Structure formats: structure tokens, C-alpha cells
Amino acid sequence: MDLVLTEEQELLQQTAREFVTKNSSLRRIRAVRDSHARLGYSRELYSEMAKLGWLGIVFAEEYGGMALGYTDLMVVLEELGRGLMPEPLLSAVLLGGMTIASAGSATQRAALLPPLINGELRVTLAHQEPRGRYNPLHVETRAERSGDGWRLHGTKTQVLDGAGADRLIIPARTGGDVADRAGITLFLVDTQAAGLSIERQWRIDSRNVALVRIEDVYAREADVLGTVGAGAPPLAAAVDRATIGLCAEMLGSMTAALEMTLEYLKTRKQFGVLIGTFQALKHRAAKMYIETELARSAVLAAHKALDEGRPDVPQLAALAKARCSDAFVLIGNEAVQMHGGIGMTDEHDVGFFIKRARAAEITFGDAPYHRNRFADLHGY
Amino acid sequence: MYAPLRTTDDACWGGRKAVYPPDVKHWLDVMAERGWTAPTWPRQYGGGGLSKAEAQVLSQEMAKLGLRPPLVGFGLTMIGPLLLQEGSEELKRIHLPPIIRGEIRWCQGYSEPGAGSDLAGLQTRAVLDGDDFIINGQKIWTSYADKADWMFILVRTDPDARKQEGITFLLMDMDSPGVSVKPIRLISGSSPFCETFLDNVRVPRSQVVGRINGGWAMAKALLGHERTMIADIFKDRQPGNPLLRLARRHIADSESRIADPTIRDRITQVDMDQACLDLTLKRSQDTMKAGHKPGPETSIFKYYGTETNMRRRELMVSIAGPQALGWDGPGFEDDELTLTRDWLRSRGNSIEGGTSEIQLNIIAKRVLGLPD
Numbered sequence: 030m031d032l033v034l035t036e037e038q039e040l041l042q043q044t045a046r047e048f049v050t051k052n053s054s055l056r057r058i059r060a061v062r063d064s065h066a067r068l069g070y071s072r073e074l075y076s077e078m079a080k081l082g083w084l085g086i087v088f089a090e091e092y093g094g095m096a097l098g099y100t101d102l103m104v105v106l107e108e109l110g111r112g113l114m115p116e117p118l119l120s121a122v123l124l125g126g127m128t129i130a131s132a133g134s135a136t137q138r139a140a141l142l143p144p145l146i147n148g149e150l151r152v153t154l155a156h157q158e159p160r161g162r163y164n165p166l167h168v169e170t171r172a173e174r175s176g177d178g179w180r181l182h183g184t185k186t187q188v189l190d191g192a193g194a195d196r197l198i199i200p201a202r203t204g205g206d207v208a209d210r211a212g213i214t215l216f217l218v219d220t221q222a223a224g225l226s227i228e229r230q231w232r233i234d235s236r237n238v239a240l241v242r243i244e245d246v247y248a249r250e251a252d253v254l255g256t257v258g259a260g261a262p263p264l265a266a267a268v269d270r271a272t273i274g275l276c277a278e279m280l281g282s283m284t285a286a287l288e289m290t291l292e293y294l295k296t297r298k299q300f301g302v303l304i305g306t307f308q309a310l311k312h313r314a315a316k317m318y319i320e321t322e323l324a325r326s327a328v329l330a331a332h333k334a335l336d337e338g339r340p341d342v343p344q345l346a347a348l349a350k351a352r353c354s355d356a357f358v359l360i361g362n363e364a365v366q367m368h369g370g371i372g373m374t375d376e377h378d379v380g381f382f383i384k385r386a387r388a389a390e391i392t393f394g395d396a397p398y399h400r401n402r403f404a405d406l407h408g409y
Numbered sequence: 410m411y412a413p414l415r416t417t418d419d420a421c422w423g424g425r426k427a428v429y430p431p432d433v434k435h436w437l438d439v440m441a442e443r444g445w446t447a448p449t450w451p452r453q454y455g456g457g458g459l460s461k462a463e464a465q466v467l468s469q470e471m472a473k474l475g476l477r478p479p480l481v482g483f484g485l486t487m488i489g490p491l492l493l494q495e496g497s498e499e500l501k502r503i504h505l506p507p508i509i510r511g512e513i514r515w516c517q518g519y520s521e522p523g524a525g526s527d528l529a530g531l532q533t534r535a536v537l538d539g540d541d542f543i544i545n546g547q548k549i550w551t552s553y554a555d556k557a558d559w560m561f562i563l564v565r566t567d568p569d570a571r572k573q574e575g576i577t578f579l580l581m582d583m584d585s586p587g588v589s590v591k592p593i594r595l596i597s598g599s600s601p602f603c604e605t606f607l608d609n610v611r612v613p614r615s616q617v618v619g620r621i622n623g624g625w626a627m628a629k630a631l632l633g634h635e636r637t638m639i640a641d642i643f644k645d646r647q648p649g650n651p652l653l654r655l656a657r658r659h660i661a662d663s664e665s666r667i668a669d670p671t672i673r674d675r676i677t678q679v680d681m682d683q684a685c686l687d688l689t690l691k692r693s694q695d696t697m698k699a700g701h702k703p704g705p706e707t708s709i710f711k712y713y714g715t716e717t718n719m720r721r722r723e724l725m726v727s728i729a730g731p732q733a734l735g736w737d738g739p740g741f742e743d744d745e746l747t748l749t750r751d752w753l754r755s756r757g758n759s760i761e762g763g764t765s766e767i768q769l770n771i772i773a774k775r776v777l778g779l780p781d
Contacts, residue, residue, distance in 0.1 A: 032692035032696075306779070322705075326688035330688045404673055404676075404677040408666075
């Protein structure tokens, strides 16, 4: 495992950076937030990304994918993170598409992956439960046999990009106790299904998340993704993949917040001098930079591990997410502090980063959760 | 035979004053004969002539067999690479072969009582007298000066120039008349450090590396070689996870989960920090292997490597609790006494070789471009 990008990956990164610079600015992010639109992202930009092939980076060519790797996806996600872009690439590819690709039947793959990759079909995973905190295997949602199908009951919260999605992958319990590994089944449910209500939730980072109420929703046997009762492994793998992808996005965002802060230190004057000359601030800026470099190594290693199909993916997901969570929160906090009074105003863009830092920190588990997980996985 | 190293003092440092166990001497000689004490150095000076990739294979194979490095020291890691990069043909021919054979041990004459973090403020004077420089002054924190044969030393040759522009980089035989050395005792009870006093010491002009008054550029070039080495030195050499072993002995007394959740979290934190640093070191090496220049990430190794090591030592004291308070005598195991001394010694990690604060200044200036 060499921790370097290939020339092709560097080129892709360049393309992605130019795309983000050209099509999305923090002014747009602000406009999307202020519009209070249910979708919270641009369908047009999402289609553009699909045309560039980004939704298909990790998928096989037979479905219209590019058959590249997770590290290729990483460089794109990092650039989207730089611009705090809300388009649902991560959820569609890593939570939706890859779960279908890894757990789905040949029929499901052939029917769902091509439209997902060309951007027409939006699928996400509805795994977060109100009392689940960070454990993806905490599933209270029930599925009961009903004729030749299933009836689902439960609630999912903060479902990523749930508003506007066409299908949801819903983990439900067909056996076992609330946090048991056995007895979880994944269901593919159409968002138009009777009994399903999807309500947009409004968070500090104004990203599209939804409260999903499942009240006697019918699912056919053919809507089961994978094997009945054996949904835990693909569910855990999906959350690990998405955790790693989120880390790439966080890496881009924290780098952008650091750059914005450095720019301020180089232009803002007090006491007749640039505030960047003050050693108290220099040292803190240097520590912020060190955090981004350490985070970059962990994030790259985790993507390489996914590419190589290595068994230590969960360990590296925990390593990367713990690091990125702490680093992004630190940089978000320091960015506001170093901007001083203007940093506290909504008028300045730095506030977008401190808010996104907390939301991303908590999504898929914060640093203490992932340290504990790392310790468990290593038998401490 | 050739067991892996446990401590740095256990290593084979070479030199005229060295006394070796026979197996260590034999291992040094057979490896030096092939040039494999300095695998990547050119064959014409006695080096191995291997490419970086070949040298990596050699080092991996040695690690697999649990073999100790045949030779370590500042000759191989610091002055040798600098001479290869900047030295005249004559200096290379004189100095490189004895380094490779482990015959000459080197020390570094940089810091002075009045020039610590502000290294460029050094005052040791060198005045030309015919073909010789005559040196007067004092160096401090000279690692292993009492065991070394030669010193690479920074001296002031132009007191009127801007402070960085009046410095010369010289090579000095420690047996020269007028050189005297006094060891320094640290808070940990012992130390590799010495004071070196220079009283009318004559050094031939031919021993200048670079040009006269051009020594600061040499010092900076050498720092590049030093920085990567330091992060490696502070890595724990013990196999397995010493923090975990210690916790099981002092806290859980079993193979089960560590009973104290705070200690467990602190251990995990240190291990994860180290893992991120190791990956960053690897990323830097892979970047160079791929033919790119090392990125700015190299500047963080000294800072983060030492800070992480210090936190690990602090934590070990916390884990051992009352057993970490022993200095000597009954009631304390040898490894507990070592742990305590290692903790005290580690407090110097963030001071020696450029303090942590200086490292942060360097990052702020050179990497982040913050104004002076």
C-alpha cells in the first residue's frame, strides 16, 4: 500500500477542484440555506456530476460505472468538502449504491445501479434510529411476515439526503433483540409507498436530512436486499465505507477553513501590524496545519484499505474518523476565534465551517466513540 | 546473536574508543565489507551502491530476521549524507570510508551556552592563521562528545557580518590539542550530553565543508537529514504494545479488557496518534519513492514525534502509579526504574534538536507563509 495518489488521481482532483470553483461558491451555499428549499441541493449540479462519471467511479463497467477505486472517489469527495457542497454524492454512492452492489441480487443490481449511476435514481440508507446514538446495529424498527411479504414499523431520523430520495434502504429487525447482530434484514422501499412519511429536518449545517416514519409499510419478498436476518454485515460495511468517505469530505472542509483563517491572519491588522505576526496565533495555526496532515494520512490509508479489500478497514475507519472529527472541530473553533468578532457574525462565511464541523463530527460517530471502537477491535 | 536493539546505548556506534563483544564486531565487519552499513552510498567510497528500493528490501529482510543494524551514528545519518551532497571530492575520500567501516564516530558541535534556540547567535570564534583555523569557545549539549573521534562544528569566522552570514562549517579531530570534554548529568540521572571546551584548537583550512562564511546553508541542509531521523529514533523499539502490557500488569492483572476506562482511552489515544504519525512518515517516504520531492509534511515529524513520545512516557508513569516513583533500591523492579528514568529523559525531547516552539515557528513561516 503506497500512500500516494497516481497521476490519474491527481488529474481527477484537478478536474474536481475546477468544477467546484466554477459551479459552487460559499455564496451559493448561503443562498441554498436561505432559500429553505426542501431538497437543499441542486439537481442540475448533481446531474452534471453524474455526467462527469463521478457517481460511477467505484462501480463496475457493466452498470455504467468507471471501475476505478475508492481513492479516486476520495479526491472528488475532498474537493466537494472544500466547497461544502451539499449534493448527495456520498449517500448515493456509499450508502445506497454500494450496499445494492454488495448485498443485492443480480436482478436488483441490474435494475437499480444504472439509473443510480446516471443520476436519475436517488437511493440512501435509513439506518439512524432515535435511540441508536452511533451504533448502526441498534435497530428497533420491526418487520413482520404478512402473506408473501413484510410489514414494517418504526422511525428513522436524520436520514442523509432522505428528502427527495426515490428509494430507501431500511434496516429492520426480523429477529433478535434491539442491538443484536443477528436478525437484521435490509429492505428496499419506494419512498412513495403507503404508510411512509418523509419529513425534512433542519440542522445547523442545513444539509438535507429527513425524519422517516414507517407505519405499516408493505415490502415484497423481492424487496429484501441480501438475506433475511443477515443484514448486519452489509449494513456495518456500508457505514464504514460512508464513514471513510465522509472523512475525505471533512479533510477538504477543514483544509478550506484553515486556508480561510490563514488568509485572515495575513490581512487583518491590529496594533499597527498583521495579526499573523503574533506568535500566539502562529503556533495555533501551525498545530491546525499539523492536524490536517495527520488526518490526510489516515484518510488516504483508509481509502487504500478499501481499495485493497483489507480486513482492517473498520480499524482504519475508526482511526480516520476519530482524527478527522477532532481535527475539524478544533479547526472550526479556532477559525472562528482567530477571526474575532466578525467570525461570530452570520455575515461571514467562517460560521459555515464551525457548523459543518459539528454535524460531520457526530455523523457516523464522534472521536470518543471511534476511539472506543478502535480499542475494542484491538482487544485493549 | 545479532538480537534486535532494546535501547540506543545497546547499539554499535563504532569509533576508535569502542570496545565490542565479538559477535557485534564480526557483524559490523561482514556488513561493512559489502558496504551494507551504508547501503545507498556509492561503491567508490566503500558504500553498498544500492538504489533506494534495493536498500528498502535489505532493511525489510533484516527486520524479518530480527537482525540488529550493524552500525548506527551521526556519521551515517548526518555528516555522511551532508558530505555526499555538499562535500568536496577530497573530503568525501578522507571521511566516508572510515564512517562506513565504523572506525570513526562523529559528534555534532552546534549549541552553545548562549546559543540554544537562537543557534545562529553562536560565538565560538575561528580565526585563520596560515593554513589553519584557530578555534576558541565552548559547545554544549554535544551528544557523546566523550566517545566521539571527530566533531562537525559551527564556528564564527566573521563577527561583523549578519549573524547567519559569518558562520563556517568545519570538521575537527577530537584528539586535537586544546579540546576538553565534560559530561553533563541530567534530571534522569545520566546523559549522553557533554560540554566541549575549545582552547586554541588548530583545524586545517582544508576541513571546511562548503565555503568559508557559508556554514549556515550547510547547517540547514544537514537539518533536513536530521529531522526524518529523529521521528524514527523516538519510536518505541519494544515489540507488541508496551502500554497495554504495563496496564495489564498494574491495573487489570489479566488478559481481559483494561479495567480503568480513563487509562484505556488514554492508551488508545496515544496509539492512534502514533498510528497517524507512522502513516504520515510512510506517506512522506512513498512520496519520495515515487520521485516527488518530500512535501511540507516532513516539517511536522520532529514536533509531533517528540510530543507523542512524551505523552506516551507520561502515560506510562500514570499506569505504573506508585511503582513509577522509584529512583533505586528495594521494592522496585528494574524495568520500573527504567520507565521512570525514560520519562525524565523524554522531557528533553521537545527541547533538543530545536524546541517544539521553534518547530512551530518554522512551520508557520515556511509552510503557512505567515509574516514575521
